[in-house]
Amino acid sequence: MDFELTEEQRMIQETARDFADRELMPIAEQVDETREAPLEKVKQLAELGFLGMLVPEEYGGTGLDDVCYVLAMEEIARGCASTCVIMDVNNSLVCEPLRMFANEEQKQRILAPLARGERLGAYCLTEPDAGSDAGSIKTRAVLDGDDYVLNGTKIFVTNGGFANDFLVFANSDPEKGSRGISAFIVPEDSGVKRGTREKTLGIRGSTTYEIIFEDVRVPRENLIGEPGKGFKIAMEALDSGRIGIAAQAIGIARAAFLRAVEHAKTRQQFGRPIGSFQAIQWKLADMATKIEAAHMLTMRAAVLRQTGGDYVTASAMAKLYASRIAVEVADEAIQVHGGYGYTQEYHVERHFRDAKITELYEGTSEVQRLIIARRLMRD
16 A cells, blocks of 8 residues: 655644644653643644644634544654643544534534634543443433433543533433434533543543533533434544554654664763664664554555545554554663663653553453454454
8 A cells, every 4th residue: 555645744744743843842741740731732733723633624624634644643642642642532532423423503513613622522431330341331311301411420531621522422212222322512511520530650631530420411402413323423433533542652652762762872881872782773673663564554544544445444453553562662662771761851651651541542452353353254
């Protein structure tokens, strides 16, 4: 498959790279230490058009393709993983489902402000007893006149601390199981309550929260798609969103790798740079090869999606592999740094912590293997 970039794609990549170098790398350590969301940087991403990249211009987006999105995500993640995941959730898990399933009125009223970055979104699927088994969610949505009344609790909600709109999945017909799940856009001023904020290992600026719905009234016009189609909407959002997470993983891996290369060039031992030793050279060679392979897998998934191909298996493969190599590369970057790598001063320990989440959210690695295997058996 030919991955020669167009002029537009190169421009997006260069813009994202410059932004990451100039605006994100200098603040990434502070974001990690303070656990404060880098919302000023997110506003700048909105000005660049990076919060609604796949949304058509008539609905507030920039109308770019999936390859542009992957290239931008890689660079933003290289600069700051917390900023990247805020961008990813708004694009992949909120704007994309709305682009695909919302009606015209909803696209104008709800999608456009999100795509422009005037409002930020969050995705509410996981519950205390419904993680990988998303079809068993217990949050209820009961129709009462012209409103649905929502009751339930969602956990691990990325962007939960500052989101303005929540894409919430609730069961409106429990007797039908997963076929009774519906999707709703719930504004934060509808009575949404923020519960516990999780103390996470990495991506500490993403503000991961428990979100509580107690008799929250949602107008019928905020139902996305048809009643009972929520599970399909949720799964399609995850299928496409995995491409973004794969790109995030690659960006984190690149950040760790580049620090390892620089350290190998400058760190002197036994009278010469440690990069002159074969033990270090082989580590760097393996790291570079794995990153390139993950990038190619992810680009393949992006091209399949933007050309209307069957990208589901490809996106699962990309996320499975890219997330694993992100952890492996960050681990090896620590090893290249030796004892220095275990300290915060050299940053690679942060990359290691940030990398791990990519094996967990938007479907664990085990779930990715299930998806791949089931589709192989089906074929």
